[in-house]
Amino acid sequence: MSQPQDQEGKARPHHTQLYMDIPSSCLPIVYSSLYNITFMGLEKLHPFDAGKWGKVIHFLKEDNVITDGSIVEAQEATEEDLLVVHTKRYLNRLKWSLIVASITEIPPLMFLPNFLVQRRVLRPLRTQTGGTIMAGKLAIERGWAINVGGGFHHCSSDKGGGFCAYADITLAIKFLFERLEGVSKATIVDLDAHQGNGHERDFLDDKRVFIMDVYNRYIYPGDGYAKRAIKRKVELDWGTEDEEYLQQVKLHLEGALNEVRPDIIVYNAGTDVLDGDPLGGLAISPQGIIRRDEAVFRAARRREIPILMLTSGGYQKKTARIIADSIINLRCQGLIGGDEDGEGPGECVCGGPVMMSSTSSSPSVLTGPTPNTI
Numbered sequence: 001m002s003q004p005q006d007q008e009g010k011a012r013p014h015h016t017q018l019y020m021d022i023p024s025s026c027l028p029i030v031y032s033s034l035y036n037i038t039f040m041g042l043e044k045l046h047p048f049d050a051g052k053w054g055k056v057i058h059f060l061k062e063d064n065v066i067t068d069g070s071i072v073e074a075q076e077a078t079e080e081d082l083l084v085v086h087t088k089r090y091l092n093r094l095k096w097s098l099i100v101a102s103i104t105e106i107p108p109l110m111f112l113p114n115f116l117v118q119r120r121v122l123r124p125l126r127t128q129t130g131g132t133i134m135a136g137k138l139a140i141e142r143g144w145a146i147n148v149g150g151g152f153h154h155c156s157s158d159k160g161g162g163f164c165a166y167a168d169i170t171l172a173i174k175f176l177f178e179r180l181e182g183v184s185k186a187t188i189v190d191l192d193a194h195q196g197n198g199h200e201r202d203f204l205d206d207k208r209v210f211i212m213d214v215y216n217r218y219i220y221p222g223d224g225y226a227k228r229a230i231k232r233k234v235e236l237d238w239g240t241e242d243e244e245y246l247q248q249v250k251l252h253l254e255g256a257l258n259e260v261r262p263d264i265i266v267y268n269a270g271t272d273v274l275d276g277d278p279l280g281g282l283a284i285s286p287q288g289i290i291r292r293d294e295a296v297f298r299a300a301r302r303r304e305i306p307i308l309m310l311t312s313g314g315y316q317k318k319t320a321r322i323i324a325d326s327i328i329n330l331r332c333q334g335l336i337g338g339d340e341d342g343e344g345p346g347e348c349v350c351g352g353p354v355m356m357s358s359t360s361s362s363p364s365v366l367t368g369p370t371p372n373t374i
Contacts, residue, residue, distance in 0.1 A: 028138035028145035030131040032074040052320040059324035074131030103160035129168040136172035139308040151312025153196035170202040187262035192270025193280030197223035242288035271314030297335040
């Protein structure tokens with residue numbers, strides 16, 4: 001059956017629940033309890049904390065940044081939504097538990113009925129993917145948006161890997177290009193510790209998308225073919241620390257945004273750059289991550305470019321607290337929130353970037369100057 005066409009003979013986008021209107025009383029922070037993967041303890045066989053997204057939300061509620069009523073409930077991406085980017089052949093391959101086990105790097109999944117794998121593993125990932133697409137539209141409307149999840153940057157249209165089963169970054173950008181007038185250029189700023197080979201393969205020949213990628217050169221995926229899509233490539237060495245890292249990020253971010261002024265920045269804010277991460281191999285402090293996120297949002301704000309943030313990889317239990325602290329800092333610095341977004345429930349009393357307290361799980365304030373997975 002052919003797609004419906006408009007008066008000019010162009011295929012009209014399919015109907016989707018992911019572009020629904022969101023009340024102005026909601027902050028453009030997208031989440032669903034369905035993000036979290038719990039499946040008979042099998043999720044513990046992978047270093048990824050499959051419940052980190054719920055922990056981030058818990059910390060934000062605890063610190064009076066959000067309430068249940070102020071966040072946007074993510075919706076699951078349907079097959080029709082996914083087919084905007086993915087091939088039918090690839091989606092059919094996900095109906096084999098062996099394939100899903102390989103993509104998620106959880107071998108015991110291969111022995112389970114696929115209906116269980118769909119419900120307990122892939123549905124959460126489809127919901128996070130829907131959340132990324134929803135957050136893309138919100139970012140254009142509100143100037144910023146955060147999906148407390150997503151960032152599956154190893155998945156392309158026809159291949160998954162590294163715990164990434166759906167190409168949410170590619171999908172969010174393609175949805176924007178197809179559906180929102182005036183959105184024709186995007187910049188991906190990928191600061192996860194791993195190379196974002198999925199979106200790079202998808203946009204290899206697409207001049208509308210500018211990719212900046214900063215990653216550990218020695219770890220997964222080492223995809224030389226995909227690297228051809230990177231316009232600003234920063235390959236880091238083992239153990240890179242805050243000073244060099246932040247200098248490189250700020251320098252190349254300025255260069256990227258001076259070279260092309262996009263209609264949206266998609267910011268893949270992985271926390272696997274954290275010192276001690278078992279897969280990232282870098283040595284960035286919690287304060288370094290918070291300052292990194294602030295630098296990206298400041299660059300977007302200075303140029304009045306909408307920004308979409310995704311939380312991506314991070315393989316230590318403390319990354320959820322750092323993500324929450326970073327979001328709190330962005331609010332304290334006036335880079336997110338505000339009356340036009342429906343102010344959150346609590347007052348912000350920060351005097352500088354928040355940081356992890358060495359004696360407590362609660363954020364404090366700085367008084368000085370400022371295995372192969374996602």
